[in-house]
Amino acid sequence: MTAPAEPQALLLKLLDPAIRADPYPVYRQILEGGPMQMPESTLHVLSSFADCDDVLRHPDSCSDRMKSTAAQQAVAEGQDIRPFGAPGFLFLDPPDHTRLRRLVSKAFSPRVVKALEPDITGFVDGLLDKVADSDHFDVIEALAHPLPVAVICRLLGVPIEDEPQFSSASTLLAQGLDPFVTFTGETQGLEQRLEAGLWLRDYLRELLEQRRAQPADDLMSALISVEESGDQLTEEEIIATCNLLLIAGHETTVNLIANAILAMLRNRERWTALGTDSSRAGAIIEETLRYDPPVQLVSRVAGADMTIGDISPGGQERSDRGIIKVPKGDIMMLLLAAAHRDPAAVDRPDEFDPTRGSIRHLAFGHGAHFCLGAPLARMEAAVALSAVTKRFPDARLAEEPVYKPHVTLRGMARLDVVV
Template sequence: MSDSAIRKFSLHDLMRPELRANPYPWYRRLRDEDPVHEDPRGHGWLVTRYDDVVAVLDDARFSAERLTACNEQDASAQLVMQTLSRQMLFLDPPDHTRLRKLFAKSFTPRRIEAFRPQIEALTHELLTTCCGRPVNFIKDFAVPLPVMVIAMMLGVPVEDRVQLRAWSAAFGSLLSGRPMLAGELAHAQQGIVAFEQYFARLIALRRAMPEDDMLSDLVAAEEAGDRLSEQELISNLILLLAAGHGTTTHLLGNGLLALAGEREQWNLFVSDPDLAPSLVNEVLRFEPPVQVTGREATDDVELGGQTIRKGERVRVLLGAANRDERHFVAPDTLNVQRFSPRVLSFGHGVHSCIGAMLARFEAQIVFAELAARFPGVEVAVDRAERTSSVAFRGLRSLPVTLR
C-alpha cells in the first residue's frame, strides 16, 4: 500500500470485496500514518486511534444530532426522517438523557437474568433443529434467536418475527452507509412506515389490556405525562427491536467464524466454559458488529493535529480502535482468555448501546451451549459470505454442520 493509496482512502472503499473480507490492515495503516484522516470523497473525517475515538465520543462538541434535514416531498421519506430523528442514537442531552433513563429501566441486569431460562430453552430448541445436517448458521439460527429474544422481552408477538426481521432489515439498510438504488431506498422507507404502523397498533392494544412486559411499562411511562411521547416511544421501539437483534446476529456469526479459524482457541473454550464472558468480549473486540459511527462538530475542534471545522462530519472507526496496539497487546490475535473492559464495540460514553448487556448475555449462552453439545462443529470457512455494509460487519451466510 503506497502513501498515495492511504491518502486516497475513503470510507466508501470498505465496500470493496478485499476490504470487506479484511479491513484491518488498512485500519492499521490509517492509525500509524494518518489517524485523523480527511476522506477524499466527502465523508468527513475518519478517526481510527483508540484515544481519539474515545475523545470524540466523550466531547459534547461532537453532536449525535447528525441527520440531514429532509427536503423530500414524499410522505414516507418525511416520516422515516422524523422516526430516525426521535431515536436516542441521533439525540444529544437533555433529550437523549431523558429517553435513555426511561428505556434503561427495562435493561437492568436483574431483568435480563430473569429471562435466562427462556433464552436457554430457545437456544436449545433452535440448535436441536439444526443438529446433524448442513445448515446456514445465520439464517437458521443467528437471525431467529435474537429476534425471538428481543420480541419476548418487549412483549411483541414472537409469531410476527419473520415480518419484524424484514422491517428490521429495511431499517438497517438505511444506516448501513452503503449507496442505495432508488427502488431499494423506497422499499426501505416503506418498511419503516409499516414498522411505525405495527407499533402504533400494538401500543393501542397495551393501553386497553396491559401485560407484564416491557412494552406495557413503556406505555405506562408515556401515559404518565411529558416524559415520553407516543412518537418517541414508537421510534425507539423500532431502534430497540431492529438494533437489538441485528448486532447480536452479527456477533454470533462473526464469533463462530473467527473461532473456526482459530481452532486452538475454540478447544480452549470447550475445555473451560467459564471463559464465556471473556470469549464474547474478545469476539466483540476482534470483529465488532458495528464498525463505524458518526458525529458532527458543533464548533472548531483540534484532534490529532488536525482542525475539524464546525459543521464537518466525523466517522469514528470502532473496528480500528479495537485493534489499536497502543491499547491491546497483539491486537490482531484472537485470545479467548483476554478480557478488557475497554472495548468500544458498543460505543462509548452516553451513547453506548443500551442493549449491550443483553447481546453479551445471549452470546454467552449460545457459545456455551455450542461448546457443550457440539465441540466438533464443522464450519465451512471458505464459503462464508459477508453482508454489504460500511457501518456493520456481519455475515449473510455461514454453512455449518453441528455434530
C-alpha cells in the same frame, strides 16, 4: 513500495462488497494514513483508538445529525431528512436523550434482563436440539438469528410469527446506516428503505394501540405506563424507541454470536477451551467485540469547534500524534473496526486471543450513549456460545461464510459448519 491510496479511494473501497469478508486490510491502510480531513465535505474520518475514544468521550460530540452543516443545508434546500418521524434516542442528544433514556431504562431494568436468562437458556437448548442429529447446519439460520429475534420479540411484546416481515424491514433499514451518502453523495436503495421504515412504524403503531387496550407483561406496555416526575413518553417516542430496539436488538447480536463462532472455529483451541469451561465465555465475547465488531463504524457531529488529540485521558499533553481541529457542524466518522486493531492500543491486534488479559474496545460506545442493551447482548452470546461449543466439540467450518452487503452492521448471511 506502492504509493498511498487517495483518501476518497480508500473510503470507496470500504463500500465494495468484494472486501466484505475481510475489510481489515483496508481499515489498516486508512489507520496507517492517519486522520482524513475533507473540509469541502465537512467530513473527518478518524481511525486510531485514541482519536475514536476522544470523540466518543468529548462533551461537544453529538449524535443528532440535525446539528450537522450537511443536514442543515439539506433542510434549507427543502429536503426531508427525517422521513420516518422522530428518531430513536440513540440519535438524540441531551436533554432529549437524557429524558428518553431515563424513562426507557426504568422499563429496561437489570431485573427484567436477568429474568430472561432461564428462557434464553431453554431457547438455546431447543434450537440446538433441532440440529443435534444433523451432520451440518447453518449457524445463522439455526442459532445466531433466531435467538436474538425471539428475545427481542419477547422483551418488546412483538408476535414472533411476524418475524419474517419485520426482519426483512430491519435488514433494509440496517443498510441505511451505511455511509453511502457521506462518502459518495449517492442514496442507494432509498425508496426501498423508506417503504420498509414506514411499514415498520405503522406496524408498531398498530401494536401500540393493542397494548393500550390490553396491557401485557412486555416492554411496550411498560413504556406506555412508565412515568417519572410527571413525564411520559409520547406515542411517537414509544414507536421510535421500539423501532430502535427491534433493529439494534437483533441485527448486532446476530453478528456478535456468529462472529465469535467463526473466530473460534478458525482458532480451534478456543472452541475446545470454551466447550469444557463456560467461564471463558466472557473473554471470548469481549475479544470478539474487539477483533471483529458487529458495529464497524459510527458517526458523530461536532456540536462546537472541537480539538481532538491534544489531551490524554490522564490529563497529559500528547506528543505521539497530531492535533485534529474539527469545526462546528462537521461530521466525524469513527472507524471502530480500525481503532480496535490499532497497534498503538493493542498488542498483536490481528490475532484473536481471548487470553490477552485487559481487552479494550469501543463496541458499546462510551458515556451517555453507552449501549443500553449491552448486558442483554452479552448474556445471549454467553449462553449461546457456551452451549454450542459444549454440544458440538468437533464442529468445523464446512466452507467460507457468505456475508451480507452491510458495511456498518457487517455480518454473515450464512455460516455452514460440519458437526
